[in-house]
Amino acid sequence: MITDEEKKEIIDKAKFDFKELQKFIEENPGFAKSEASKGIFSLGVLVQLVFALQYAKIKSTPFESKLKGLHLTPKDVNRIFIEAVEKVNQHAFQTTYQDLRKYIAEQIHIHRTEIEKMSNQEISFNFVCGLELGRKFKS
Numbered sequence: 040m041i042t043d044e045e046k047k048e049i050i051d052k053a054k055f056d057f058k059e060l061q062k063f064i065e066e067n068p069g070f071a072k073s074e075a076s077k078g079i080f081s082l083g084v085l086v087q088l089v090f091a092l093q094y095a096k097i098k099s100t101p102f103e104s105k106l107k108g109l110h111l112t113p114k115d116v117n118r119i120f121i122e123a124v125e126k127v128n129q130h131a132f133q134t135t136y137q138d139l140r141k142y143i144a145e146q147i148h149i150h151r152t153e154i155e156k157m158s159n160q161e162i163s164f165n166f167v168c169g170l171e172l173g174r175k176f177k178s
Contacts, residue, residue: 046131049095055088056178057138063175075153076165078146079116083169084176085123085139091177092130102126109170111163113155119166120147 064070064077071077090100105122107115120143127135147154154162 049092049130054178055084055136055139056176057136057142059178060084060139060176063172070168071165073150073153074146075150075157076161078143078150079154079157079162079165080169081139081143081146082116082120082123083166083171084173085127085136085143085169086119086166087170087173088136088139089123089126089130092127096130109163109167110159111166112159113157113162116147116154116162116166120144 060081064080071080086102086106089102093100093102102123105119111119124140127140
């Protein structure tokens with residue numbers, strides 16, 4: 040069983056600056072054309088943070104196997120969000136990345152019908168961009 044002290048050490052290795060993410064989204068309005076796209080992009084950022092937590096703890100990223108080779112559908116968005124939150128809770132604390140998690144939950148829930156109408160390619164693109172740029176928002 041991992042101690043709270045060990046969890047804090049792991050979290051320190053995967054710190055995140057939510058304000059930096061918000062600033063990036065505001066400064067690049069053409070990048071994420073819709074609120075749904077912003078939510079999916081942010082989900083990619085969260086998954087990058089899950090990778091960082093896993094790597095800090097176990098030196099591998101088994102969560103990667105849940106991403107279906109990065110070919111995602113609207114149904115995958117909800118599943119990945121739920122599983123990512125579960126992994127954050129498992130490797131850190133329930134309050135870890137709370138601002139980001141709340142933001143993603145709002146975007147995915149409020150814009151659910153818009154996400155369902157998005158193409159798989161558009162979903163995958165926004166997610167992968169968040170995944171790749173996620174390191175940019177580490178503090």
